[in-house]
Each structure stands twice: as C-alpha cells, then as structure tokens.
Amino acid sequence: MTSALTFQNTNFDVVERNNQIYLDAYQIGTALGYTDPRTAVRKIFNRNKDEFTNGMTMTVNLTVNGINNSLRSKSTRFFSLRGAHLIAMFARTSIAKQFRKWVLDILDKETQASLPIQPRPIIKQQPNWPTSFRTEWDLSSFNFFNNHIRYIAFDIEPIANRYCACFRFKDELGNLIHVGQRLGDAGYFESSDIEELWVMVIKYCALCNAKAVYF
Known part of the structure; x- marks a missing residue:
C-alpha cells in the first residue's frame, strides 16, 4: 500500500487504517488551493456531513x-x-477537477493492488429490461464549465459485469454536450448493483434540480 503521496507541490502524510489510505484534511485543503485549508475543508464537511459514510473520515x-x-x-x-x-x-477552486482525477487514479491503483483477480459473471440483459430513459426537464439549467446547460436524459445499460448510467445534456443552443464516460466524470456512474446505481442516479438528479452540481 502507498506510504507517501504527492499532488503537485503538496506532500501528503498518509495514514493507513483497515487497508485504506487516509489523507490529512489540512493537506487536502492545501492541495485544493485554499488560503485557509483547515477551515475550508471543515466547512465543506460540516455542510455535507450526510454525504459521508463512516469509512470516509476519521479523527x-x-x-x-x-x-x-x-x-x-x-x-x-x-x-x-x-x-x-x-x-x-x-x-469550487480551479484546481479541484485535477485533484479529483488524481485521487481516482490512486484509488484505481490501490484497488487493483489489494484485490485478487476474480472473474465475475457477465450481467445478462433481460429481454423486457429497459436500458434507455428519457424525460423532459428543460426548465432545469445550471453552470457547466462556465456555460449554462440543461439536463435532457440519461441512459442505463449493462456492460460486462457492471451497470453504467450516463446523463446527457445540451447547451442553450440545443447542441448535445459529451460529458464523458469515465468513473468520476460529471454525470457518469457505475455499479455492479442496480439498486446502488439507482441511488446514485436519484441523488444526482436532485443535485441537478437544485442547481447544486459544481464542475
């Protein structure tokens, strides 16, 4: 397991607990570019405590x-x-997107290193199972990379051993916007459990509707 991590100019003091890597809140705030890192991270956490599971944080x-x-x-x-x-x-800092990608890359490496390779059964699509969903939600718009966009639909599809959900958006001129199809991209989710995937989809819909999704 990784014992030292560096994001740009920030060196992290890594703590290992239950085979997981934990990063110092102050150093996370520093990496995100906050002038008062500890206070900024504490405020973000306190405002969104219900989003964090017990395993995501510790003192x-x-x-x-x-x-x-x-x-x-x-x-x-x-x-x-x-x-x-x-x-x-x-x-909401300008470097947050780069930091998210860096964290996901490390998470992928740690997961691959710690888990034994076990073949998983391929999900077979049922004949009556709908994989595409469409709905009208043109009144909901929010900022997306400094542009106003509108949610138009999302697709759910079984691919190999997981379910994939991808939201689709359009700009004010009606042009489709490609969001991306990589775990961690805005509007893209994966899970081997369809019920878990639906929970993520519903939460994201609520955030879009509340105009509380930040990119």
Missing part, C-alpha cells in the same frame, strides 16, 4: 511538539481517498 490524536518542546495531543481529521474525492466534488 486521529497525533502527538506534536508544544511550547518549550513539550509534547501535546492534537486531534486531526483525515479523509479516505473516497472522502477526499467527495470534498473535492464540493470544492
């Missing part, structure tokens, strides 16, 4: 040097890679 009591070289205990918050990615999803 650790660290022993640090105090006054006159005396030792004292300091409570420090850490986030797992998934937790760090979620913090970056809510961040």
Whole structure:
C-alpha cells in the first residue's frame, strides 16, 4: 500500500487504517488551493456531513511538539481517498477537477493492488429490461464549465459485469454536450448493483434540480 503521496507541490502524510489510505484534511485543503485549508475543508464537511459514510473520515490524536518542546495531543481529521474525492466534488477552486482525477487514479491503483483477480459473471440483459430513459426537464439549467446547460436524459445499460448510467445534456443552443464516460466524470456512474446505481442516479438528479452540481 502507498506510504507517501504527492499532488503537485503538496506532500501528503498518509495514514493507513483497515487497508485504506487516509489523507490529512489540512493537506487536502492545501492541495485544493485554499488560503485557509483547515477551515475550508471543515466547512465543506460540516455542510455535507450526510454525504459521508463512516469509512470516509476519521479523527486521529497525533502527538506534536508544544511550547518549550513539550509534547501535546492534537486531534486531526483525515479523509479516505473516497472522502477526499467527495470534498473535492464540493470544492469550487480551479484546481479541484485535477485533484479529483488524481485521487481516482490512486484509488484505481490501490484497488487493483489489494484485490485478487476474480472473474465475475457477465450481467445478462433481460429481454423486457429497459436500458434507455428519457424525460423532459428543460426548465432545469445550471453552470457547466462556465456555460449554462440543461439536463435532457440519461441512459442505463449493462456492460460486462457492471451497470453504467450516463446523463446527457445540451447547451442553450440545443447542441448535445459529451460529458464523458469515465468513473468520476460529471454525470457518469457505475455499479455492479442496480439498486446502488439507482441511488446514485436519484441523488444526482436532485443535485441537478437544485442547481447544486459544481464542475
């Protein structure tokens, strides 16, 4: 498992717990470009606590040097890679997108290194199972890379051993916008559990409708 990580000019102090990597909240805020990293990350977390599972964050009591070289205990918050990615999803800094991609790349490598390769059965599409969904939602618009876009539809399709859901958008002129088909891209989700995928889809629909999706 990785013991040291660096994103651009930020070197992370990595903590390992239950075979997961955890990153210091202060260093996450620094990597995201905040002038007051600890406060910025704390505010993001407090505003969106319900989005974080128990495994995404933890507090650790660290022993640090105090006054006159005396030792004292300091409570420090850490986030797992998934937790760090979620913090970056809510961040509005210009570097947040690059940070999200960096975290996902590390997560992919750690997952591949820690899990044994086991063949999984291919999902067979049922004859009556609908894979394409369309709905009119033209009144819902929000900012997407400095452009106003509108949600028009999404597709759900079984591919190999997972289900894939991809949202589709159009700009103000009615031109289709390609969002991307990679895990972590805006509007693209994957899961081997169809019910879990629907939960992600419904949450994303709610965020779009609330105009609370940031890119």
